[in-house]
Amino acid sequence: MKVNEINFWTKVPFSKDLWMMVILTILVGALIVFGLSKAPSQARRPIIWILTFLSGAFFVLYQYWPKAINFDKNTQLPNGGIEKVADFLNDSNSIVGTIAQVLAAFMLGLGIFSILKIHGTRIAKRQRDWAFSVVLIVSLLLMVFLGYGDFHIREATKTIDFDNPEKWGAINMGRDFLFEGLLQQMDAAMFSIIAFFILSAAYRAFRARSVEATILLGTALLVIFSLMGGIAYLWDTKFIDEHFAKPGVTHDLIQNLKLAEISKWIRGTFQTPAITGIKFGIGLGTLSMAVRIWLGLEKGGK
Amino acid sequence: MPKDDLTFMESLWRNHRIPFGSQYWEQGWFGMLFTFIFVAFILLNIKRAGAGKSLFIRRIPGLNAIDEAVGRATEMGKPILMVPGLSDPVNAIAVQAINICSYVTKTAAKFSNPIIMCAYSASMYTLAQEVIRDVYQAEGVPERFDPDSVRFISDRQFAFAAGVSGIIHREQTAATFFLGEFYAESLIFAETANSIGAIQVASSTEATQTPFFIAACDYVLIGDEFYAASAYLTREPVLVGSLVGQDWSKMFAIACILCGVVSQSIFSFTHSRRVEDIVNSAGGDKDKIKAGLAQLKKDEAHQFVVSKFFRQVDPPEDLKVDREKKPAAEKSPEVGIVNK
Structure with a gap:
């Protein structure tokens, strides 16, 4: 860490200030958790709303507070109050973002507990397919053990070139086999299944059962044909160009009947504006939801 | 730079040192203005609905289907x-x-129908479990809540897809609700x-996944219908x-887009007419054409066009x-331990 990077949120590594900050953070965090767990449900709501409001206010400020123009943090000091606040908000952004990650990390424990409870019960009661639950729990524990083991070895022995598999030990190999050899491959296998699902879904969607489905079928066929080299060549070059297009004229009306042009028109005139419109609606919905959550107007699930 | 060529914002900055933020340079402030207008509309209507004003919401078939599916x-x-x-x-x-899932759970709780909720992330799992437990309590049947009905599956996309597909097959679910952010696994x-x-x-906030849901599902909430759901289902004034x-x-x-279309069309038409005039009057002299086009560009920089408001300029x-210079900037010594 460079001196230039030290700010309100960071301290010199292993300094007294840092240790004080760590201890204070743990104490304040424990106090908040203890206070929340003891507080009656009605009192929890305003506390949580205040915390939500403060977090939201930070990001609103970060977004809208005037940012310093052409400011080089490494060589310059901020000018006046507005630039100082902008600099502070800029420094704080990554730290505030990390708080959310820390909270999520705490919750991961609860997630693992859920998995162990559900599958542990299934094994204990010898419910249907309990053997798969054994595989899952053994895989989970193995991955944790080998993952940490591999990380520890790589961190502890920096002199070894771990890019070379010949330098690996049993733990490194085990992790590589489980992660790269099994998990990644199974992920890829699941992803590849989508191709077959697309085919079966497309077959159902493209049956001409109604006027709308027939229009969809016709439009889709045009776009598909435009992407098929052979058909596009036969229609665009062999049919349009050789029979109808005037030699040397590239902006003729007949050129619009080429599959490539029709496909471009469908995508540019119908598809893109429609998707943009949908995205705009979603954006407005998200904004409205965010405002309600921020201002404590969202009651949620009631 | 000659003083006349300065834009409004630049002249304010250079002559008066008014500290506008870099994000508000030229038309940048328009984004903030639009957001404030949208927020104002939302808050104003929340107030109107709260005051008892009757507001209309159109029928959404996908949401009417929730009760049918639970039944x-x-x-x-x-x-x-x-x-x-x-x-x-x-x-x-x-x-x-x-929120939508809690409405489904509420209906299911009334009929003692079992539910299964699959969570992708641990934080979602925690939130979902709390909300679902609250729903059963609010319905007066806390004993019907099965803590194992809310499950954390995996936070890896395709492991999650495999897990959920397995549950669908094993449990032979009669109704499924896929609502939220979905990506490649939507079709699986x-x-x-x-x-x-x-x-x-189903409903996905990812516009690219909506066609997959349309092809394979019975009812789909498209775009902002997803956000309209809680207002439609609960008719709570704040949401409506x-x-x-x-x-x-x-x-x-839409009004702004229409103004922009008209304004840009007029601008493009006059621009092409003026370019044509410049080329015709130059009589083939390339230097004259260049000078004419440069002058045209200068004139157009000050011309009012609505669409200019939406192009942010750095x-x-x-x-x-x-x-002031930073004191330690020249040396910038390394302190402490760094990953080597």
Whole structure:
């Protein structure tokens, strides 16, 4: 860490200030958790709303507070109050973002507990397919053990070139086999299944059962044909160009009947504006939801 | 740079040192203005709805189908599956998905219908479990809540897809609700549920996944219908008001787009006419054409066109701002331990 990077949120590594900050953070965090767990449900709501409001206010400020123009943090000091606040908000952004990650990390424990409870019960009661639950729990524990083991070895022995598999030990190999050899491959296998699902879904969607489905079928066929080299060549070059297009004229009306042009028109005139419109609606919905959550107007699930 | 060539914002900065932020340079402030207008519309309508004003919401077939789907599951005696998307960490989309799921759970709780909710992230799992437990308590049947009905599956996309597909097959779910953020796995879920004949209600905030849901599901909430769901289902004034506020914002945006289209069309027409005049009057002299086009560009920089408001411009890189130098900047020594 460079001196230039030290700010309100960071301290010199292993300094007294840092240790004080760590201890204070743990104490304040424990106090908040203890206070929340003891507080009656009605009192929890305003506390949580205040915390939500403060977090939201930070990001609103970060977004809208005037940012310093052409400011080089490494060589310059901020000018006046507005630039100082902008600099502070800029420094704080990554730290505030990390708080959310820390909270999520705490919750991961609860997630693992859920998995162990559900599958542990299934094994204990010898419910249907309990053997798969054994595989899952053994895989989970193995991955944790080998993952940490591999990380520890790589961190502890920096002199070894771990890019070379010949330098690996049993733990490194085990992790590589489980992660790269099994998990990644199974992920890829699941992803590849989508191709077959697309085919079966497309077959159902493209049956001409109604006027709308027939229009969809016709439009889709045009776009598909435009992407098929052979058909596009036969229609665009062999049919349009050789029979109808005037030699040397590239902006003729007949050129619009080429599959490539029709496909471009469908995508540019119908598809893109429609998707943009949908995205705009979603954006407005998200904004409205965010405002309600921020201002404590969202009651949620009631 | 000659004084006349300065834009309004640049002249304010250079002559008066008014500290506008770099994000507000030229038309940048328009984004903030638009956001404030949208927020104002939403808050104003929440107030209107709160004051008892009757506000209209159109019929949304996908949401009417929720009761039908729960009823079918009850008749068949099979569980209802809910997947509130792949949001990680929990965001506004996840909260909305959980809101709709809580309505489904409320209906299911009335008929003692079993539910299964699959969570992608640990934070979603925690939130969902709390909300679902609250729903059963609010309905006066806390004993019917099964803590194992809310499950954390995996936070890896395709492991989650495999897990949920497995549950659909094993439990033979009668109704499935896929609501929230979905990506490539959307079709895996929808086709698996389709293969066992489950009635499906789905919605994805990812516009690219909506066609997959349309192809494979019975009912789909498209775009902002997803956000309209809680207002439609609960008719709570705050939610109905914000929904109407969204509609006002859309009207406003449409009006701006129309103004922009007209203004840009006029601008393009006059531009091409003036270019034609310059070329014709130059009589083939390339220098004259160049000078004419440069003058035209200068004139057009000051011409009012609505669409110009929407093109953000960064401050010029050569714009020098006098600031004090940082004392330690020259040495910048390394302190402490760094990963080597």
